[in-house]
Amino acid sequence: MQHCEATKRRVHLVNLDPAAERFEYPPTVDIRELITLEDVMEELGYGPNGGLIYCFEFLMDNLDWLEEQLGDYEDDYLILDCPGQIELYTHIPIMRRLARLLQQWNFQVVGVYCLESQFIEDTAKYFAGVMSATAAMSMLEIPHINVMTKMDLVSDALKDNMDRYFDPDPLLLAEDADRSTGGRFRELNQAIATLIDEFSMVSFLPLNIRDEDSVAYVLSHADNAIQWGEDQEPKEPNDEVEDPDGE
Amino acid sequence: MDASIAAEKPAAEKPPAAKAKAEAENPPTQTQRPEPVNLIMIGMAGSGKTTLMQRMNAYLHERNDAPYVVNLDPAVAKLPFQANIDIRDTVDYKQVMSEYSLGPNGGILTSLNLFATKLDQVMEIVEKRAQSKRYFLYDTPGQIEIFTWSASGTIITNTLAASHPTVVVYVVDTPRSASPATFMSNMMYACSILYKTQLPFLVAFNKTDVVDDAFAREWMADFEAFQRALAAEEDETFMNSLMHSMCLVLDEFYTHLRAVGVSAMTGQGIPDLFAKIDDAVAEYHAEFRPALERQAQQKRDAERAQKADQLRRLMKDLSTTDGKEVDLG
Secondary structure (H helix, E strand, C coil): CHHHHHCCCCEEEEECCCCCCCCCCCCCEEHHHHCCHHHHHHHHCCCHHHHHHHHHHHHHHCHHHHHHHHHCCCCCEEEEECCCCCHHHHCCCHHHHHHHHHHHCCCCCCEEEEEEHHHCCCHHHHHHHHHHHHHHHHCCCCCEEEEEECHHHCCHHHHHHHHHHHCCCHHHHHHHHHHHHCCCCHHHHHHHHHHHHHCHHHCEEECCCCCHHHHHHHHHHHHHHHCCCCCCCCCCCCCCCCCCCCC | CCHHHHHHHHHHHCHHHHHHHHHHHCCCCCCCCCCCEEEEEEECCCCCHHHHHHHHHHHHHHCCCCCEEEECCCCCCCCCCCCCEEHHHHCCHHHHHHHCCCCHHHHHHHHHHHHHHCHHHHHHHHHHHCCCCCEEEEECCCCHHHHHCCHHHHHHHHHHHHHCCEEEEEEEECHHHCCHHHHHHHHHHHHHHHHHHCCCEEEEEECCCCCCCHHHHHHHHCHHHHHHHHHHHCCCCCCHHHHHHHHHHHHHHHCCEEEEECCCCCCCCHHHHHHHHHHHHHHHHHHHHHHHHHHHHHHHHHHHHHHHHHHHHHHHHHHHHCCCCCCCC
16 A cells, blocks of 8 residues: 555555454445444354354345445555455355456456465475465456565575575476475375466465565556556546556 | 175275274273374364264264364354363453454464463373373364464474374365365365375365265366366356366375265264274374474484584684683673
């Protein structure tokens, strides 16, 4: 958000997490105005899971509210913050329906899957990350990018190691994985390495939140995925001026 | 059927399972105690982990082989069984939420973290019980990410795996996974867990009383049948080659797991579940234990190398300063 403001891009935060607590940037659209997890849990006696699913089903039943909220921002950049529960992406078609609807409302949609770098200690864990990203994203059927976050917390020694995840060489990856898994998963490692090689959307982009260039890099990838900027109309001089994407 | 043939057949086909089952049915004598087995129940919210655990608990009780039950879900309201160790005794989830101003997920994660700090005490208790119990069942929090992608979840899993044969039981909500795309997503996630834990994997297709797991078995056995089902359901075409490659990955993945259809409600499939657990334990001994020991050895070697390196540097410093006073100011 900071970066977008700095480059004078009109961007809005849409919060879709009914259990969210606090924000650094006040969201322009907030699902908690429609419904909150707390209320659902209190009034209907659901636990945190059931409550979350109920909130989303409620949202699905009240889509005109969402359409209205988003209607003013048709030409702008929207960042939708979604809850982390993977069941919402795999077992229940809610997120998928939402993505479709956004597309129907003429929004270009890209999914950004974030994974913490802390857990990527070796190639086996990296493969685990790739698999979980694919599990979530395959259901949404929208262009997506995978981002490895908290790179600022990674020690220098590890960072060198991690470069091979961002520019993957399938042969090396498969070998690495064989080493860390003790040779049991040889064919499986090969299959996954091939998957990573064939589909760039499966590999990760590093994100160091303290590094402006890193943020810009990730943003430009997201832009590419949705072809942002191609059909921008020139704005009136007294409005915010859009910076042409000329990285 | 002739009784004698029926009795012999299982022994001929699967000696280890039959033997283990016999051991389970007849309480082991002092001389031949089978090694304890850790079973970690993992699954998406609503898959029926806890209900299945209760069914397994009841089954083992019937066979005089009562398991040791550990509950690691801090947010569950009521458990259908009496847990021997319950995280809720150590950590008050609601209090954690209010004290640290956390939402429900943060609350569960922090509760798990707090519990992990006491893990050595827990393991001590478990070790004592290991003399008299065979199965140790661990129920994990409802939100799967909290266990599989957290530091504390990893610590708990690794500690268990290093102590005794440990098997991951991945519980699947069969009715909800009946669509090919959801099935694939679910299996991909299972694959992710396999890579993370690197332990023998058993997929339990739960709720077979509602929807039979035959479709799942077909899709796992016949790669092309799955592809056909997938193509029939999906109308978007840009994902197809990606889906195809993912199917290839899954096809390989299936060779690394065993699957069983169960119903926690009716008890169907439970004996088969335990037979497959025994297979998994054998796999643990054959493949995972050596790998774990190798990793532990690698770590020890690395530590020793590091110490040697530090010592060498220290010696170097000492020699260059020739034992003179060094000004640290």
